[in-house]
Amino acid sequence: xxxxxxxxxxxxxxxxxxxxxxxxxxxxxxxxxxxxxxxxxxxxxxxxxxxxxxxxxxxxxxxxxxxxxxxxxxxxxxxxxxxxxxxxxxxxxxxxxxxxxxxxxxxxxxxxxxxxxxxxxxxxxxxxxxxxxxxxxxxxxxxxxxxxxxxxxxxxxxxxxxxxxxxxxxxxxxxxxxxxxxxxxxxxxxxxxxxxxxxxxxxxxxxxxxxxxxxxxxxxxxxxxxxxxxxxxxxxxxxxxxxxxxxxxxxxxxxxxxxxxxxxxxxxxxxxxxxxxxxxxxx
Amino acid sequence: xxxxxxxxxxxxxxxxxxxxxxxxxxxxxxxxxxxxxxxxxxxxxxxxxxxxxxxxxxxxxxxxxxxxxxxxxxxxxxxxxxxxxxxxxxxxxxxxxxxxxxxxxxxxxxxxxxxxxxxxxxxxxxxxxxxxxxxxxxxxxxxxxxxxxxxxxxxxxxxxxxxxxxxxxxxxxxxxxxxxxxxxxxxxxxxxxxxxxxxxxxxxxxxxxxxxxxxxxxxxxxxxxxxxxxxxxxxxxxxxxxxxxxxxxxxxxxxxxxxxxxxxxxxxxxxxxxxxxxxxxxxxxxxxxxxxxxxxxxxxxxxxxxxxxxxxxxxxxxxxxxxxxxxxxxxxxxxxxxxxxxxxxxxxxxxxxx
Numbered sequence: 001x002x003x004x005x006x007x008x009x010x011x012x013x014x015x016x017x018x019x020x021x022x023x024x025x026x027x028x029x030x031x032x033x034x035x036x037x038x039x040x041x042x043x044x045x046x047x048x049x050x051x052x053x054x055x056x057x058x059x060x061x062x063x064x065x066x067x068x069x070x071x072x073x074x075x076x077x078x079x080x081x082x083x084x085x086x087x088x089x090x091x092x093x094x095x096x097x098x099x100x101x102x103x104x105x106x107x108x109x110x111x112x113x114x115x116x117x118x119x120x121x122x123x124x125x126x127x128x129x130x131x132x133x134x135x136x137x138x139x140x141x142x143x144x145x146x147x148x149x150x151x152x153x154x155x156x157x158x159x160x161x162x163x164x165x166x167x168x169x170x171x172x173x174x175x176x177x178x179x180x181x182x183x184x185x186x187x188x189x190x191x192x193x194x195x196x197x198x199x200x201x202x203x204x205x206x207x208x209x210x211x212x213x214x215x216x217x218x219x220x221x222x223x224x225x226x227x228x229x230x231x232x233x234x235x236x237x238x239x240x241x242x243x244x245x246x247x248x249x250x251x252x253x254x255x256x257x258x259x260x261x262x263x264x265x266x267x268x269x270x271x272x273x274x275x276x277x278x279x280x281x282x283x
Numbered sequence: 284x285x286x287x288x289x290x291x292x293x294x295x296x297x298x299x300x301x302x303x304x305x306x307x308x309x310x311x312x313x314x315x316x317x318x319x320x321x322x323x324x325x326x327x328x329x330x331x332x333x334x335x336x337x338x339x340x341x342x343x344x345x346x347x348x349x350x351x352x353x354x355x356x357x358x359x360x361x362x363x364x365x366x367x368x369x370x371x372x373x374x375x376x377x378x379x380x381x382x383x384x385x386x387x388x389x390x391x392x393x394x395x396x397x398x399x400x401x402x403x404x405x406x407x408x409x410x411x412x413x414x415x416x417x418x419x420x421x422x423x424x425x426x427x428x429x430x431x432x433x434x435x436x437x438x439x440x441x442x443x444x445x446x447x448x449x450x451x452x453x454x455x456x457x458x459x460x461x462x463x464x465x466x467x468x469x470x471x472x473x474x475x476x477x478x479x480x481x482x483x484x485x486x487x488x489x490x491x492x493x494x495x496x497x498x499x500x501x502x503x504x505x506x507x508x509x510x511x512x513x514x515x516x517x518x519x520x521x522x523x524x525x526x527x528x529x530x531x532x533x534x535x536x537x538x539x540x541x542x543x544x545x546x547x548x549x550x551x552x553x554x555x556x557x558x559x560x561x562x563x564x565x566x567x568x569x570x571x572x573x574x575x576x577x578x579x580x581x582x583x584x585x586x587x588x589x590x591x592x593x594x595x596x597x598x599x600x601x602x603x604x605x606x607x608x609x610x611x612x613x614x615x616x617x618x619x620x621x622x623x624x625x626x627x628x629x630x631x632x633x634x635x636x637x
Binding site for chain 2 (some may be wrong): 092095176181183184186187188189197
């Protein structure tokens with residue numbers, strides 16, 4: 001009897017707490033959704049707004065006028081989109097040139113001071129961005145690199161190298177050393193082996209690292225601001241000026257343009273990132 | 284094909300010495316099995332041969348040419364890897380042709396050679412298949428064809444059958460042996476399976492703790508193991524340390540009075556049911572080791588029964604054609620030539636089964 005009573009007592013508590021936690025959970029999810037999608041919805045609305053004044057909760061006039069303005073070939077947006085793409089592609093090239101040999105070397109356990117070299121590429125990220133970029137800008141000023149495309153590409157590469165080195169070390173580490181041995185065994189020298197056996201094995205990881213570098217470069221603001229402006233105008237810089245001027249339509253459309261490649265590439269990365277490679281990350 | 288000569292070889296990883304004082308000659312067209320328990324250094328020896336790890340001492344000669352200082356790609360010793368190490372981004376044909384392409388052989392010649400080899404290993408028709416789509420046995424044969432394509436001086440096989448299931452293993456074992464006979468390549472095969480070594484090899488080198496314990500033909504290794512380790516490893520499953528102060532045991536051979544380690548195989552133990560006929564046995568039958576005991580257990584083994592016989596605190600394994608019930612008193616008799624006798628050392632007496 002006592003046992004049954006106890007059971008009732010406990011089941012009463014548990015039903016009560018389930019109901020309570022259901023509402024709590026719903027509220028939590030709602031708030032989370034609002035926090036995540038609220039700004040995006042707001043942004044989407046702004047892209048198709050022609051006029052929207054306080055205290056209206058919705059725009060008073062809808063339209064795609066600003067889209068036409070943005071995609072006008074002579075507009076600021078088209079120009080900075082091209083600049084952004086060019087810088088991103090060059091940054092990817094620079095990062096690949098460094099991270100392929102470095103990643104291969106660092107993937108070998110025999111490499112001296114391996115951990116030190118790996119950490120070296122993390123250090124710029126360890127300090128506050130502003131300090132790093134201000135000092136880079138000061139240095140670049142001495143070399144005449146301020147306001148040049150090369151300067152901006154180099155700044156983006158400093159940032160991108162962290163991703164590309166760490167990911168390519170993981171990519172090379174996940175290749176089977178026996179495959180390399182088999183190639184040497186059949187008479188191929190180290191360089192032939194690298195290009196015909198090792199590189200194809202590591203390729204998916206390297207593609208993933210390129211995508212990260214590309215996206216990071218496309219979204220980069222602080223470094224470009226200190227080193228590139230006012231001569232070099234990338235999309236994030238344009239976004240900044242547009243929002244400062246209160247031109248929310250242009251800013252929102254620019255943001256949407258920046259969002260598109262991120263989503264596209266995230267899907268691709270998802271395909272290229274192999275679990276065995278991810279498990280080697282940072283090892 | 285080539286004569287391979289390993290002289291005083293010493294090698295290891297970093298400061299850890301794995302192989303010591305290895306001397307081995309592989310004659311032209313011969314297949315030698317390196318046999319030993321895991322961790323004895325047999326794979327390390329292959330790695331040293333192929334140039335994947337440096338030697339700390341000694342040299343390797345391939346037809347009088349010193350190859351121990353050459354990089355791996357210049358040795359012309361090819362390997363069939365335990366994991367096969369096929370390149371997953373290539374087809375069967377590309378895998379087999381790789382070595383020839385590296386050597387810049389003419390395209391037409393590559394095609395004929397690859398077709399010829401795929402025929403030999405019975406993979407014709409699978410040229411365009413990705414290696415990842417093949418079964419274990421097929422991958423094994425691609426690896427073999429790939430290693431043979433460049434006509435190596437020596438072919439080494441690192442536990443080539445260990446990743447195959449039992450049935451495929453038996454057939455591939457015979458295929459490799461037949462191929463070796465047919466093409467006559469000089470080869471070394473690493474294995475930890477004594478049966479595999481006995482069937483495939485012309486000679487067997489038994490390795491223990493980085494040293495060669497014995498080299499000989501399969502018959503020599505099986506019937507005349509030169510050390511207690513070899514006897515034990517080659518399946519002499521009974522081990523006793525003599526003298527035994529037990530009335531159940533009597534040994535009638537001329538032996539030095541020292542402590543002895545005696546090994547013998549269960550298949551060489553003959554069982555007779557009369558427990559007390561010792562004195563009535565004729566002189567010839569009386570030679571060797573005689574043990575009186577009782578049956579402890581009898582297990583069906585297909586072609587025979589495996590009988591465990593207890594005598595004092597020892598248990599002796601024997602084979603018998605029929606089942607014997609427990610507690611049956613029996614007399615075991617082992618002929619002198621079936622006894623492998625060594626001077627006992629501390630280590631082997633630890634192994635004593637009691």
